[in-house]
Amino acid sequence: MTHLTLGQQLLDSCAALLLLLSFAMLSQRRVVTLVNLYAVQGAVLTAATLLLAWRTGEGHLYLSAALTLGLKVAFLPWLLHRLIRRLGVYWDTEPLLNVSGTMLVGLVIVVFAFALAQPITLLASTATRSAVGIAVSVVLLAFLMMITRRKAMSQVVGFLSMENGVFFGAMSASYGMPMVVELGVALDVLVGVLVLGVFFFQIRERFESLDLHHLEALKEHE
Amino acid sequence: MLLVGCVALLLGWTAIGLAGLLRPRSVVLSGRVLFPLGALLGFALAVLAGASLLGGGIERLVLPLGLPGLPAHLRLDPLSSAFLVLLGAASGGISLFAGGYFRAGEGAAPGLLCLQYHLFLASMGLVLLADDAYSFLVAWEAMALSSYFLVTTQHRLAEIRRAGFLYLLMAHVGAICLLLAFGVLQGGSGLFTFAAMRAAHLSPGWAAAAFLLALLGFGAKAGLVPLHVWLPEAHPAAPSPVSALMSGVMLKTAVYGVLRVGLDLLGHPVWWWGLAPLALGLLTIVYGALFAAVQTDMKRLLAYSSVENIGIAFTGVGLTMVFAGSGMPVVAALALLATLYHCLNHSFMKSLLFLGTGAVLHATGERNLGRLGGLMHRMPWVAWLTLVGTLAIAGLPPLNGFVSEWLLLQSFLFTDGLPHALVNLLIPMGAALVALGAALAGYVMVKFYGIIFLGQPREASLVHAHDCGWLERIGLLWLALGCVLLGLFPLQVIGALGAVTAELVGAVVPQASPHWWLLAPVPGRPVSYGPVVFLTATLAVVLMTVLIVRLTYRQRVRRAPAWDCGFGALTARMQDTAEGFGQPIRHIFQPFFEIERELPAPADRAPRYRIAIAERIWKLLYEPLVRAVERLANTVARVQQGRISVYLLYSFATLLVLLAVAMAS
Numbered sequence: 001m002t003h004l005t006l007g008q009q010l011l012d013s014c015a016a017l018l019l020l021l022s023f024a025m026l027s028q029r030r031v032v033t034l035v036n037l038y039a040v041q042g043a044v045l046t047a048a049t050l051l052l053a054w055r056t057g058e059g060h061l062y063l064s065a066a067l068t069l070g071l072k073v074a075f076l077p078w079l080l081h082r083l084i085r086r087l088g089v090y091w092d093t094e095p096l097l098n099v100s101g102t103m104l105v106g107l108v109i110v111v112f113a114f115a116l117a118q119p120i121t122l123l124a125s126t127a128t129r130s131a132v133g134i135a136v137s138v139v140l141l142a143f144l145m146m147i148t149r150r151k152a153m154s155q156v157v158g159f160l161s162m163e164n165g166v167f168f169g170a171m172s173a174s175y176g177m178p179m180v181v182e183l184g185v186a187l188d189v190l191v192g193v194l195v196l197g198v199f200f201f202q203i204r205e206r207f208e209s210l211d212l213h214h215l216e217a218l219k220e221h222e
Numbered sequence: 223m224l225l226v227g228c229v230a231l232l233l234g235w236t237a238i239g240l241a242g243l244l245r246p247r248s249v250v251l252s253g254r255v256l257f258p259l260g261a262l263l264g265f266a267l268a269v270l271a272g273a274s275l276l277g278g279g280i281e282r283l284v285l286p287l288g289l290p291g292l293p294a295h296l297r298l299d300p301l302s303s304a305f306l307v308l309l310g311a312a313s314g315g316i317s318l319f320a321g322g323y324f325r326a327g328e329g330a331a332p333g334l335l336c337l338q339y340h341l342f343l344a345s346m347g348l349v350l351l352a353d354d355a356y357s358f359l360v361a362w363e364a365m366a367l368s369s370y371f372l373v374t375t376q377h378r379l380a381e382i383r384r385a386g387f388l389y390l391l392m393a394h395v396g397a398i399c400l401l402l403a404f405g406v407l408q409g410g411s412g413l414f415t416f417a418a419m420r421a422a423h424l425s426p427g428w429a430a431a432a433f434l435l436a437l438l439g440f441g442a443k444a445g446l447v448p449l450h451v452w453l454p455e456a457h458p459a460a461p462s463p464v465s466a467l468m469s470g471v472m473l474k475t476a477v478y479g480v481l482r483v484g485l486d487l488l489g490h491p492v493w494w495w496g497l498a499p500l501a502l503g504l505l506t507i508v509y510g511a512l513f514a515a516v517q518t519d520m521k522r523l524l525a526y527s528s529v530e531n532i533g534i535a536f537t538g539v540g541l542t543m544v545f546a547g548s549g550m551p552v553v554a555a556l557a558l559l560a561t562l563y564h565c566l567n568h569s570f571m572k573s574l575l576f577l578g579t580g581a582v583l584h585a586t587g588e589r590n591l592g593r594l595g596g597l598m599h600r601m602p603w604v605a606w607l608t609l610v611g612t613l614a615i616a617g618l619p620p621l622n623g624f625v626s627e628w629l630l631l632q633s634f635l636f637t638d639g640l641p642h643a644l645v646n647l648l649i650p651m652g653a654a655l656v657a658l659g660a661a662l663a664g665y666v667m668v669k670f671y672g673i674i675f676l677g678q679p680r681e682a683s684l685v686h687a688h689d690c691g692w693l694e695r696i697g698l699l700w701l702a703l704g705c706v707l708l709g710l711f712p713l714q715v716i717g718a719l720g721a722v723t724a725e726l727v728g729a730v731v732p733q734a735s736p737h738w739w740l741l742a743p744v745p746g747r748p749v750s751y752g753p754v755v756f757l758t759a760t761l762a763v764v765l766m767t768v769l770i771v772r773l774t775y776r777q778r779v780r781r782a783p784a785w786d787c788g789f790g791a792l793t794a795r796m797q798d799t800a801e802g803f804g805q806p807i808r809h810i811f812q813p814f815f816e817i818e819r820e821l822p823a824p825a826d827r828a829p830r831y832r833i834a835i836a837e838r839i840w841k842l843l844y845e846p847l848v849r850a851v852e853r854l855a856n857t858v859a860r861v862q863q864g865r866i867s868v869y870l871l872y873s874f875a876t877l878l879v880l881l882a883v884a885m886a887s
Contacts, residue, residue, distance in 0.1 A: 096867055112878070116885050136881075143877070147870045157865070216864035 006124065007055045011172075014076050015134040018168060019110070021147035022141040025146075025161060027099045028104055034157050035080045041164055042072030049171060050069050061171075068167070071186055076160065076193060084153065087204060092197055095148040101104055102148050113137040135169030138162075150211055152203060156196050163189050224274045225281040225298040228306065228351060231267045233345040233794035235260060236707030249325060252332040257321030258693065260340055261314045267347065268310030275303040278721035280456075282353065289356055295415050297353035300721035301486065305350045305478045310758055311704065312470045312569040313343055319577045319697030320463035322690065323584065329375035329461070340465065349475050362400065366393035366443075369472060373456050385455035392452040396442030399785050400479075403435035407487055420486045429488055433495050436483040437502075444476035444532045447506040448839050454513070458589065459523035462580020465521060469528040474565045477535045481561075482506040484543055485726040491526040493547025497645070500540025506533030506657045511662035512814055515669065515807040518591050520579045523670055527615065530659055531568045532560065535561050537656060540632055542727065544635070548640050551729035556743060557633040558723050559716060562885035564626035566715070567614065567708055571623060574611035574701040575670075578604055581676060581694060585687040591669075591800035596679040600687040603695050605675045610702040614709065617660045617669040620753035620760070622708035625741070627660055628751060632744055642751040643644040662807070669729055669803045678794040710753050712741045801833055809834070816841070 021041045028034050045070045053061030084090065095102065110133075116135035142162035146155045163185065207214035226682060238260050245251050272283070278300055285294040320339065324332050326469075345368060348361035354560065374386035408414055409422030424432065438449070445453040457465045484491055502693030513740070517523035538561030545554035581604040588594055590743075598605040616622035633742075634653035640646050679685060708715060713733065718732040735742035735750055742750035786792050816836040822829030863869070 112881075116881050119885070140874075140877075143874050144872070147867050147874060150867075213865065 002006060007051060011051050011055075014044055014051065014132055015131045015168070015172070017044045017163070018138055018139075019134050020027060020047075021133075022138050022161065022165075023103065023106060025157070026102055026141055027100075028093070029094060030091060031084055031151070031153050031157075032081070033155060035077050035084065038157050038164075039073050039077040039161060040082075041161060042068060045164055045168060048168065048220050052171060063179065064171075065183055066188055067182070071190065072160075076172065076190075079197070080153075080157070081192060083200065087153070087200060089153050090208055095150065097148045102144065108145060109140045109144060110137045113140055130173030131199060133173060135165050138165030138168060141165075150213065152196070156193065159196075160189065160193070223281070224277075225283050225296060225351070225538035226272050226659055227270045228267060228298060228347065229283065229285075229296065231263050231336070232344045232351075234263045235340040235347070238263070239337040239340030239344070240453070242333040242340070244333070246331040246333030246482065249332050249847050252336040253693075255323055257317050257324075258338075259681040260343065261317035261697075264310045264314035264317055264343070266310070268314065270338070271298075271303040271306035271310060272718070274298050275300055275307060275718055275721055278724070287357075288354075288360075291313050292354060292356050294357040295353035296351045296357075296414070296416075298351060299519040300725045300729070301478070301481060302350045304719060305474060306347065307567045308474055308566050309343070309346055309350065309471050312573050312701070313467060315570075315697045315700040316351040316466045316573050317468065317697070318464050318578065319466075319694045320579070320695070322390075322693030323463050323577075325674065329377065329870045331369075331656050333528075335372070335375060335461075337631040338371045339375055339464070341469075342372060342472075342690050342714055343764045344850070344858070346471060349476060353416045355408070355416070355419075358405070358416075359397065359401060363397060363705050365472065366390070366397065369464070369468055373460040373468075375461050375464070375500045375546065376459075385452075385459035386864055390454040392449065396439045396449070397496070399435045399439030399442065403432050403439055403483065405430040407483070416482075416487060420489065424488070426492065428494070428801070430495060433484055433488060433491075433798040434498065437480060437498055440476040440479040440483075441502065443479075444473050444536070445506075445529045446532060446536055447509045448527065450510070450529045450532075451837070451839065451844065453516075454522050454525040454527055457528070457576075458519055460519035462576055462583060463522075464578035466526075466573040466580070469525070469576055470569040471620065473528060474535075474569055475534055477539065477561065477565050480536070481722055481726065484539065485546065485558075488788065489548045491543045493544050493640075496543030496545075496547060498540070499536045500544065500649075500652065503536030503538075503540055504652050506536065507659035508531065508655055508662075509533070509814070511666060512665040512807060513658045513835075515662055516815065517805040518804075519589050520582070520591055520670065520674060521576070521589055522592070523591075523666065524575055527575075527666060528568075528572055528669050530663060531564070531572065531615075533659065534570070534627065534630065534656065535564050536566060537652065540634075541630075541633055544640070544645070547666070547725045548642075550636070550639055551727050553633055553636040553639065554727040555729040555731050556629065556636075557725055560629035560633055560720055560745075562719050562722060563622075563629060563708075563712075563751070567626050567705070570701050570704040570708065571611045571614040571621075574698060574705065575608060575615065577694070578608035579674075581690040581698075582687075583688070586684055588681070588684075591673045593681045594674045594679075594684065595677045595681075595794060595797065596675070596684065597687055600679075600684065601675075601689045603689050604698065606700045607695075607698040608675070609671065610705050612667045612671040612706040616624065617663040619665075619751070620709050620757040622705050622712075625709060625712045625751070625753070627656070629743065631656060632749060665807070669800065672726075672795065673800050673803065675796075677797045680794045680797070691757075692813070703887050706731075710757065712751070712753060713738060716741070716743065731857055754885050814838070 015182035018041060021037055023046065025034055025037045028037060047069060048067050049061055050064035052058075053065060053113075097105070112131040113136040117136055122133050139162050142158045142165060145161070149155055149158065167182075167185070203214070238256050240254055240491045241254050268720075279295065280299045282613075283296040285296065288294040308656050314859055317339075324335055326572075330338075342365060345361045345364035349365055351360060352358035352361055370386055370390045373389055374382055376382050377386070404414065406424070406428055407422065409419070409424050409428070411418055437446075442449040457469060484495065484499075508575065509531050510526050510528070510533055514523050514526035517526060533819055538557050541557035542554050542561060545551075545557055581601065582594065582597060585601060585604075586594065586597075609619065614623040617623040617627045631653055634650060634656065637649040640649070716731060717735075724730050731743045733743070737752075739754045740750050740752045784792070807815065817840045818834040818836070820830065820832040822831060832834060
């Protein structure tokens with residue numbers, strides 16, 4: 001049993017928390033709670049980034065942490081809450097796959113993700129062994145959430161959570177992406193959410209509901 | 223140096239086309255200035271290419287254009303020179319005619335037509351000059367697209383849009399085959415210059431595959447049966463100068479392509495490859511001639527006649543390859559000569575005929591043979607010049623059509639030298655089919671000319687028909703002159719084409735006769751043909767007859783009303799119609815046609831006779847093909863569920879599979 005430093009242990013705890021939050025999101029049907037969980041995930045991510053910044057002394061990670069805090073903990077959740085209030089979607093309907101089934105599939109995915117991360121963690125010179133596996137799990141679990149939900153709002157939260165996973169993966173594997181890339185991704189997410197917000201209003205206006213099965217009518221008929 | 227000149231002329235065509243956009247609505251600028259200027263460039267191109275042909279040299283040029291690592295390679299050798307002469311000389315006449323033909327208010331604006339037309343010319347030139355697969359295909363597609371826009375000039379008519387689509391579809395099917403053919407030809411070297419393809423060593427199987435793909439690809443452009451279906455639709459849809467250019471010149475680029483791939487890029491052909499173009503060519507000859515005989519639309523009739531003539535050219539290509547592959551270079555040279563000569567001839571005579579129909583169409587607004595007739599008196603220029611083309615394409619001496627068909631038949635007679643017993647037996651039957659095709663072509667041309675120009679006008683409105691303008695006359699005159707000269711001086715033409723046969727099959731056709739006027743291309747056989755002698759003798763006989771008749775009957779001329787069988791008054795409705803003239807052919811070859819007939823009942827007060835003739839090939843080949851494609855497309859369309867979850871699942875599954883693959887490797 002190798003001895004981990006305090007910092008490393010804290011970082012692993014953060015990673016575990018992220019994974020736990022992902023599962024919580026997967027099982028949550030209240031959209032408001034989903035957004036809150038997303039905000040908490042952002043907060044954990046901020047903490048992990050700060051921790052890493054403190055340990056490695058990389059200056060740009062502080063900036064990155066600040067960006068995460070501002071964007072993922074404050075601005076996006078606020079935007080989403082506002083959207084929820086204005087659209088009046090507080091609950092998602094029954095997901096396509098029931099909660100326990102989704103959780104089981106999620107477990108399999110986590111195992112797969114860890115198996116996948118094995119060769120990468122062996123190569124990684126950093127001390128964040130388990131973090132890569134968790135990052136991949138977070139991405140895949142978020143993807144799973146997008147697949148199983150019916151409401152557009154939950155899918156947006158899934159999409160954002162996926163970005164969290166990517167961010168965490170990049171941070172733990174190579175101490176963060178270059179600043180330019182990070183800024184670019186942050187901007188993309190922001191614009192993506194704004195565009196999707198506009199879409200929500202359009203979809204609701206057209207179908208008087210945000211349920212995505214209405215969009216099936218858009219396919220080309222034979 | 224000549225190559226640089228040719229490239230400059232092609233650029234000149236492009237510039238003329240762009241100049242048309244300066245004032246797109248101006249008929250004066252496009253018609254009176256730009257089209258004649260384009261014709262001049264055409265003649266200049268013919269002169270330059272002719273000089274290169276007589277010189278017999280090869281020039282190369284690499285332009286700093288095209289893909290990284292594959293700049294545009296150009297090459298001017300005897301084969302491309304021969305076809306450039308054809309392009310320049312035929313397009314010169316057509317451009318002159320087009321200058322007088324296009325008017326405002328007919329479909330697209332004249333300036334736009336000018337651009338498309340000259341881009342079409344330039345891209346055909348580039349096809350002939352290209353020396354790497356990339357620039358060849360770019361030029362090939364530019365040619366297809368520009369001609370597509372020309373075909374759909376009157377795009378407001380749904381029927382014309384449909385014809386254009388069919389043309390574009392077939393052109394693309396052909397282009398895909400060519401793409402694959404070039405992919406095979408580079409033989410794994412990854413080099414797409416023609417020089418690399420010549421050097422590549424292919425296994426016999428792959429070489430045969432490359433040749434068959436090229437045959438399909440070029441056959442789709444040329445109109446080889448069963449890939450000819452676009453021709454009878456697109457030619458009537460296009461304005462007449464465009465039909466002339468497509469039929470007279472563009473189809474020949476496909477023949478050029480087959481010769482380039484089969485005899486040049488693939489090196490020494492295997493003899494049995496030639497059987498494919500030979501068999502398809504023979505089928506095409508008979509098929510085209512039969513369908514031409516039963517048409518009632520004059521441009522459709524000419525389109526089927528083009529199909530027939532392309533069959534003759536491909537038969538020649540097939541014979542060339544059979545002979546070249548069997549180690550008989552001199553006979554191969556004879557067959558190749560017949561092919562090239564026929565291409566040259568056809569470019570003149572078919573352009574002439576299409577332009578003639580264009581003049582008739584402008585004068586009468588009528589394409590249906592049943593409503594024409596007696597135009598000889600109203601349009602003497604068009605009628606007399608078209609007569610030259612009609613006689614030439616019917617294969618009558620001393621005009622040019624006879625020479626090439628005669629040469630082709632001569633080369634058929636050498637099969638006894640082939641080392642394959644069965645082929646020995648079968649190929650002479652091909653000669654019989656060529657002869658049948660020639661006879662049917664004569665029949666078709668009698669129908670074509672007789673019904674349009676002879677007899678009495680079938681409609682009252684035909685009285686107002688007028689002859690064409692002076693630019694159109696010059697264009698027609700040039701093409702008719704070409705038909706006459708190519709017919710009268712075959713020896714000189716054959717001499718000029720010698721460089722091509724030397725390049726492709728390594729032999730020239732020897733001239734057995736010591737006289738400049740006597741064509742005797744077959745050493746050791748007592749066959750010869752002297753067109754000038756023939757013409758002189760014919761003229762002498764005619765003159766003598768006229769003189770004798772005049773002298774003998776001078777005093778005994780009796781004027782009386784024409785014999786009218788006791789009907790009282792002969793009307794235009796008593797003439798033979800297009801349907802009636804084609805009836806014997808329709809009757810004899812009934813299994814070929816799909817005939818839909820409406821006969822009037824005996825007691826009918828307003829009797830109506832209607833007949834529609836379709837090709838069986840649509841039901842036998844194309845409709846099942848279309849259904850199969852649709853079924854396949856519907857099967858694939860099941861992937862499109864319309865549910866976002868399913869689409870996300872596709873991405874998710876793809877991601878998982880890719881990750882698993884990455885993990886495993």
